[in-house]
Amino acid sequence: MRLNTRTDKRIHLDTTYDILIIGAGPIGLAAGLEARKAGLSYLIVEKGCLVNSIYNYPLNMTFFSTADRLEIGGIPFPSIHAKPTRAEAMEYYRRVADKFELNINLFEEVQHLEPIGEQYHISTNKGSYVARHVVVAVGFYGIPNLLHVPGENQPKVRHYYFDPHYYYRQKVVVVGANNSAADAALETWRKGADVTMVIRQPELGSIKYWTKPDLENRIKAGEIKTYFNASLTEVREREVDIQTPEGKxxxxNDFVIAMTGYQPDFSFLERIGIKLTEDDKRHPQYHPETMETNLPNVYLAGVICGGMDTHVWFIENSREHAVKIVQHIVQEEKVAQV
Known part of the structure; x- marks a missing residue:
């Protein structure tokens, strides 16, 4: 390793990793565990903190899945609840990273990927690396789906919801029909907010079975005002406009919590050369048996595989991507040695 004095970045070109993994979420960690088990050299690079997406979930979030379905590397996930919480998940993944001393660089963002012969040169905001294989295991929580209405750029509009206490005695509009919107509406209402929900559909969407009846009862009692078949059309400093079937x-209003979902960073995928479909789904190109993309020796893992279909892949059904990828790499290494 040497120091680039012009940019003050550390250059790691004297070490070639078997695998460089982009993303230290549960699936990126699973890929690291599989690489370690196979005796491959690897490095995990993450632009935020460990399991950054989970860290950005609401403070009191409960997973829909049971703990055993969130396990990686065959390591038990103990939980005192039927459904584990955000705090328990972060504790679990920290313990996994520590127990196996996973090789992780946090708060380091990959900026460029360049093929050099049969290897890849990976540039980040902190250094440069060489790897024979690259696994892209980034999530989709970093880019919110915008409302595209006047006033959306005001500070009062939040696309991330964290702690309900902040909204005590505030007039809050929650936009959305699914889990995140339901949680935000119920929790802020319980902490003393005056809550109005704005929902495009004629009914509530996909909501956890233990949450939906609670919200339905609050709506029926008139405690959480709800407008169906409606949309938020403008945001101003002290008020908002809502288009309802009966008119504007x-x-x-004090705050708008827009729980309208998130999307992957397609510009990053395109920048490194991964092909995407040109329709609204923006599905990245990869082989489902090996997870290899159109770029030789570059693989996809986790929710990023679904493109805009962000409700297809989850921790519980994409953790096997890590197994497929490492098995394919090991098999190719064996063939190359024959």
Whole structure:
């Protein structure tokens, strides 16, 4: 390793990793575990903190899945709850990383990927690396789906919801129909907010079975005002406009919590050369048996595989991607040695 004095970045070109893994979420960690088990050299590079997406979940979030379905590398996930919490998940993945001393660089963002012969030169904001294989295991929680309405750029509009206490005695509009919107509406209402939900559909969407009846009862009782078949059309400093089937409605408002979902960083995939479909789904190209993309020896793992279909892949059904990828790499190494 040497120091580039012009950019003050550390250059690691004297070490060639078998695998460089982009993303230290559960699936990126699973890929590291599989590489370690196979005796391959690897490095995990993460632009945020460990399991960054889970860290950005709401403070009191409970997973829909049971703990055993969130396990990686065959390591038991103990939980005192039927459904584990955000805090338990972060503790579990920290313990996994520590127990196996996983090789992880945090707060380091990959900026460029360049093929050099049969290897890849990976540039980050902190250094440069060489690897024979690359696994892209980034999530989709970093880029929110925008409302595209006037006033959306105001500080009062939040695309991430964390702690309900912040909204005590505030007039809050929650946009969305699914789990995140339901949690935000119920939790802020319980902490003393005046909550109005704005939902494009004629009914509530996909909501956890233990949450949906609670929200339905709050709506029926008039405790959480709800407008179906409606949309938020403008945000101003002290009020918002909502288009309802009966016409435009203007409400006093302090905060808008837009739980409209998130999307992968398609520009990053395109920048490194991974092909995407040109339709609205933006599905990245990869082989489902090996997870290899159109770029030789570059693989996809986790929710990124679904493109805009962000409700297809989860921790529980994509952790096997790590197994497929490492098995394919090991098999190719064996063939190359014959």
């Amino acid at each position: 409605l203007t409400l006093e």
